[in-house]
Amino acid sequence: MVASPKALLDELKRLFGPRVLLARPEKAVYRYDAILVGEEPLAVVLPETREEVQALVRLSRNFGVPLVPRGAGSGLSGGSVPLEEAIAVAFTRMTRLEVDPRTQTAWAEPGVTTARISEAARPFGLFYPPDPASYRTSTLGGNLGENAGGPLCFKYGVTGDYLLELEWVDAFGEVHRLDRKAYDLPGLLVGSEGTLGLITGARVRLLPFPKHRATLMALFPQVEALAEAVSRAIALGAVPARLEFLDASCVDAVEDYLHMGLPRGHALLLAETDGDDPELVQEELALLEETALALGGKVRRARDEGEAEALWRARRAVSPALGRIRPKRVNEDIAVPRSALPQVVREIEALGKAFGLVVVQFGHIGDGNLHPNILFDPRRESEEKVWELAHEIVRVALRHGGVLSGEHGIGFMKRKFMGEAVDPETLGALEAVKEALDPWGLLNPGKVLP
Amino acid sequence: MVASPKALLDELKRLFGPRVLLARPEKAVYRYDAILVGEEPLAVVLPETREEVQALVRLSRNFGVPLVPRGAGSGLSGGSVPLEEAIAVAFTRMTRLEVDPRTQTAWAEPGVTTARISEAARPFGLFYPPDPASYRTSTLGGNLGENAGGPLCFKYGVTGDYLLELEWVDAFGEVHRLDRKAYDLPGLLVGSEGTLGLITGARVRLLPFPKHRATLMALFPQVEALAEAVSRAIALGAVPARLEFLDASCVDAVEDYLHMGLPRGHALLLAETDGDDPELVQEELALLEETALALGGKVRRARDEGEAEALWRARRAVSPALGRIRPKRVNEDIAVPRSALPQVVREIEALGKAFGLVVVQFGHIGDGNLHPNILFDPRRESEEKVWELAHEIVRVALRHGGVLSGEHGIGFMKRKFMGEAVDPETLGALEAVKEALDPWGLLNPGKVLP
Ligand SMILES: Cc1cc2nc3c(=O)[nH]c(=O)nc-3n(C[C@H](O)[C@H](O)[C@H](O)COP(=O)(O)OP(=O)(O)OC[C@H]3O[C@@H](n4cnc5c(N)ncnc54)[C@H](O)[C@@H]3O)c2cc1C
Ligand SMILES: Cc1cc2nc3c(=O)[nH]c(=O)nc-3n(C[C@H](O)[C@H](O)[C@H](O)COP(=O)(O)OP(=O)(O)OC[C@H]3O[C@@H](n4cnc5c(N)ncnc54)[C@H](O)[C@@H]3O)c2cc1C
Numbered sequence: 001m002v003a004s005p006k007a008l009l010d011e012l013k014r015l016f017g018p019r020v021l022l023a024r025p026e027k028a029v030y031r032y033d034a035i036l037v038g039e040e041p042l043a044v045v046l047p048e049t050r051e052e053v054q055a056l057v058r059l060s061r062n063f064g065v066p067l068v069p070r071g072a073g074s075g076l077s078g079g080s081v082p083l084e085e086a087i088a089v090a091f092t093r094m095t096r097l098e099v100d101p102r103t104q105t106a107w108a109e110p111g112v113t114t115a116r117i118s119e120a121a122r123p124f125g126l127f128y129p130p131d132p133a134s135y136r137t138s139t140l141g142g143n144l145g146e147n148a149g150g151p152l153c154f155k156y157g158v159t160g161d162y163l164l165e166l167e168w169v170d171a172f173g174e175v176h177r178l179d180r181k182a183y184d185l186p187g188l189l190v191g192s193e194g195t196l197g198l199i200t201g202a203r204v205r206l207l208p209f210p211k212h213r214a215t216l217m218a219l220f221p222q223v224e225a226l227a228e229a230v231s232r233a234i235a236l237g238a239v240p241a242r243l244e245f246l247d248a249s250c251v252d253a254v255e256d257y258l259h260m261g262l263p264r265g266h267a268l269l270l271a272e273t274d275g276d277d278p279e280l281v282q283e284e285l286a287l288l289e290e291t292a293l294a295l296g297g298k299v300r301r302a303r304d305e306g307e308a309e310a311l312w313r314a315r316r317a318v319s320p321a322l323g324r325i326r327p328k329r330v331n332e333d334i335a336v337p338r339s340a341l342p343q344v345v346r347e348i349e350a351l352g353k354a355f356g357l358v359v360v361q362f363g364h365i366g367d368g369n370l371h372p373n374i375l376f377d378p379r380r381e382s383e384e385k386v387w388e389l390a391h392e393i394v395r396v397a398l399r400h401g402g403v404l405s406g407e408h409g410i411g412f413m414k415r416k417f418m419g420e421a422v423d424p425e426t427l428g429a430l431e432a433v434k435e436a437l438d439p440w441g442l443l444n445p446g447k448v449l450p
Numbered sequence: 451m452v453a454s455p456k457a458l459l460d461e462l463k464r465l466f467g468p469r470v471l472l473a474r475p476e477k478a479v480y481r482y483d484a485i486l487v488g489e490e491p492l493a494v495v496l497p498e499t500r501e502e503v504q505a506l507v508r509l510s511r512n513f514g515v516p517l518v519p520r521g522a523g524s525g526l527s528g529g530s531v532p533l534e535e536a537i538a539v540a541f542t543r544m545t546r547l548e549v550d551p552r553t554q555t556a557w558a559e560p561g562v563t564t565a566r567i568s569e570a571a572r573p574f575g576l577f578y579p580p581d582p583a584s585y586r587t588s589t590l591g592g593n594l595g596e597n598a599g600g601p602l603c604f605k606y607g608v609t610g611d612y613l614l615e616l617e618w619v620d621a622f623g624e625v626h627r628l629d630r631k632a633y634d635l636p637g638l639l640v641g642s643e644g645t646l647g648l649i650t651g652a653r654v655r656l657l658p659f660p661k662h663r664a665t666l667m668a669l670f671p672q673v674e675a676l677a678e679a680v681s682r683a684i685a686l687g688a689v690p691a692r693l694e695f696l697d698a699s700c701v702d703a704v705e706d707y708l709h710m711g712l713p714r715g716h717a718l719l720l721a722e723t724d725g726d727d728p729e730l731v732q733e734e735l736a737l738l739e740e741t742a743l744a745l746g747g748k749v750r751r752a753r754d755e756g757e758a759e760a761l762w763r764a765r766r767a768v769s770p771a772l773g774r775i776r777p778k779r780v781n782e783d784i785a786v787p788r789s790a791l792p793q794v795v796r797e798i799e800a801l802g803k804a805f806g807l808v809v810v811q812f813g814h815i816g817d818g819n820l821h822p823n824i825l826f827d828p829r830r831e832s833e834e835k836v837w838e839l840a841h842e843i844v845r846v847a848l849r850h851g852g853v854l855s856g857e858h859g860i861g862f863m864k865r866k867f868m869g870e871a872v873d874p875e876t877l878g879a880l881e882a883v884k885e886a887l888d889p890w891g892l893l894n895p896g897k898v899l900p
């Protein structure tokens with residue numbers, strides 16, 4: 001309990017005026033991210049400058065109330081969810097953005113949405129590659145907090161790969177602005193989910209927009225053949241921009257929803273190649289087509305952008321299609337070596353059956369990043385059992401040399417698994433770093449570390 | 451002074467037998483890197499396994515003697531040079547290397563030379579891009595220690611961009627093996643010059659070898675025109691693989707040495723494009739050619755690999771050519787925004803004249819990474835003055851929004867400048883991290899931090 005909540009709230013009101021939210025219905029929204037629920041924050045503050053963020057850190061320390069940074073709250077591991085009496089710091093008003101075509105970079109404040117960076121870069125023939133499916137709402141601060149990836153990440157890499165320079169306020173209230181030289185603190189903050197500092201700005205790298213793209217869809221009776229086709233094509237030198245996988249139950253759900261004429265009981269691969277040379281782009285796709293055919297896949301190759309769009313609808317329809325099966329879902333996020341993928345998909349399928357719950361699987365297969373989704377109806381199915389299954393799914397990944405999280409982060413959802421995924425000595429090192437940078441535990445307590 | 455040096459040396463001999471060097475001439479070699487001199491180490495140890503590295507850390511703590519990690523000792527900032535009574539840990543016997551073509555990665559121990567990684571990858575059509583000019587002797591451990599770059603880094607990035615997974619022994623004697631997820635400690639160790647842990651292995655990313663390359667050389671009467679040509683071509687979408695710059699005094703030195711017919715008093719640009727599509731590779735080079743011609747450059751375009759080799763000789767001849775002018779040199783390493791480069795080159799030229807010392811400049815112009823070299827004869831010229839000039843050169847970089855080190859690191863050579871380059875609050879954060887991970891100050895004391 002805060003010693004003097006009234007004094008704290010008065011001070012917040014004095015400093016932030018209407019940009020501090022105190023009404024219960026307004027605050028209640030900030031209990032949630034896209035999947036998890038926590039405590040109602042004591043207050044929600046919407047800072048507009050780094051100086052205001054510094055002031056918040058000073059208040060936090062003086063009153064002993066922790067801060068929970070938050071972007072769009074689209075996270076899937078509870079990173080932005082308050083777990084105790086805390087101030088939610090929503091960065092959605094810090095939205096300045098400046099594209100510099102000469103250096104092919106952009107300087108953005110943390111509240112800028114992912115999509116806006118690419119939109120602002122487009123007139124200069126540039127784009128910002130990290131593309132989480134949530135890119136229209138998710139913010140750069142949240143993307144950095146989770147080191148978000150997306151379909152393009154096999155070829156182009158994840159958020160951290162595009163960070164050139166970071167500005168943040170630390171737990172002592174100091175502002176830092178650093179590029180990524182010796183003692184790469186910016187890199188350390190990437191993926192740290194607001195536990196090591198509050199990000200107030202970042203310079204990110206932009207890339208020239210590739211001039212050409214080509215798409216194919218391939219359907220396989222077995223996941224094994226699909227995974228093998230992908231591995232062979234990559235070994236032959238293909239570097240597809242996007243490589244998305246849907247398992248058979250996911251494909252069936254999409255077919256029930258869209259009626260695209262997809263065969264039942266087949267696993268689906270969507271692949272896109274891109275580049276500046278149209279022939280090379282087609283050749284790279286041909287490599288994928290040949291290996292898919294050789295392994296018994298049925299291939300549809302898009303003849304133009306319109307057809308490509310039609311094929312990609314299958315991927316974009318996954319969320320609504322699953323929503324028709326059950327009203328709620330837990331979106332797991334694991335990554336395993338690509339060679340282990342068929343076996344992992346099978347084991348997770350079997351687990352779903354054993355638990356009597358609907359499980360569908362899809363993901364970025366190039367990186368072995370899999371999203372097993374447990375679909376359920378909280379009125380008829382036990383949420384406890386759902387989470388038990390989610391945990392078993394994580395154990396499958398760890399058993400096959402995989403990792404806890406492909407791209408959604410640890411948050412508080414997977415915090416207790418850190419002890420299974422990371423040995424105690426390494427955990428000790430992570431704790432030492434946290435202790436050094438946030439000695440009073442004011443920054444997003446209860447996240448990442450067990 | 452070590453409390454009981456005899457007991458320490460006995461223990462080292464017991465553990466490492468002939469792999470501990472104690473004879474003075476043998477130890478003396480380990481006082482130097484490629485440019486600086488420090489203290490003779492108490493002993494030099496050549497570990498072969500991670501367990502031996504752990505044993506060394508335990509000894510270090512028990513006897514209170516610090517460890518100085520070392521690869522090939524080709525560093526240019528004193529990173530591997532002992533500054534006090536210490537044990538030099540030379541990783542040159544840890545040379546296991548395994549290429550995995552399926553995942554396009556290699557697992558390498560720290561003593562593997564940079565060149566060997568690409569050699570081992572070649573049969574699979576793969577290569578390892580980071581290419582410091584020292585790549586035949588430098589080791590992966592040293593490359594990670596300094597986050598080394600090379601001519602290819604404009605297009606392909608630096609050592610840290612290729613690190614997927616790191617194994618290291620910390621100051622507590624614990625082994626960690628981590629990929630680059632939340633709390634990216636591997637990333638933090640990159641560029642930390644052995645001050646945060648001893649690297650015992652790394653998984654690095656390999657890339658498919660580009661099938662085609664093309665080269666041109668362009669000579670400009672003015673550095674301004676050269677820098678502008680580079681900027682324009684990049685703005686038009688050229689992403690050259692290599693972009694090397696030599697200033698007029700450097701070109702004159704090369705011409706005196708090679709007699710290639712280079713015009714006197716001209717700045718030189720060497721550019722290489724690469725890719726899988728021969729036409730696109732030529733087109734990208736054509737962009738550079740056109741902008742160079744438009745800005746008054748004289749262009750030589752190589753018609754084949756043989757001619758390209760001949761042009762690149764100019765770059766490779768720099769070291770021996772400079773050696774003929776003066777017996778010694780200090781190789782500075784700064785990075786500035788590309789737009790500031792002409793002005794920075796002029797100011798450094800003027801500084802050289804004011805100091806009465808020979809200064810030549812070259813570097814990776816794509817990244818604004820410049821290597822001003824001060825040539826001198828220690829019998830006739832004051833070494834103190836040379837270092838004074840070196841410091842002034844760093845100040846020029848900082849004044850123009852540049853950084854202390856482009857790729858050679860801070861070591862102890864630039865340690866005192868950290869206070870000018872980084873604000874006190876940020877230095878405090880760096881110190882807190884160091885303190886957390888190496889509380890007894892046993893790992894490479896006196897490096898990086900002021
Ligand atoms: C439909 C849907 C699809 C998705 N698809 C993907 C996908 O393809 N790939 C993927 O990686 N993720 C995906 N996500 C997850 C989520 O969108 C990403 O993790 C995203 O990066 C979160 O951004 P946000 O702005 O919503 O951050 P939030 O959820 O608000 O916060 C995320 C974390 O970052 C911290 N944080 C936020 N701002 C700051 C700041 N300024 N300083 C310090 N810390 C901060 C928070 O404390 C929290 O720990 C998806 C989510 C949904 C709902
Ligand atoms: C002719 C010449 C050309 C060069 N060209 C370039 C260039 O183009 N680009 C460039 O970036 N550099 C260049 N360098 C500098 C140097 O070669 C690089 O910094 C290289 O990475 C050093 O590797 P090394 O194995 O010699 O490391 P060392 O010099 O032995 O050590 C470098 C640092 O890494 C630490 N270290 C070494 N091994 C480990 C380990 N296992 N664990 C923890 N820390 C460790 C050391 O303590 C030290 O701080 C050049 C040097 C020379 C002499």
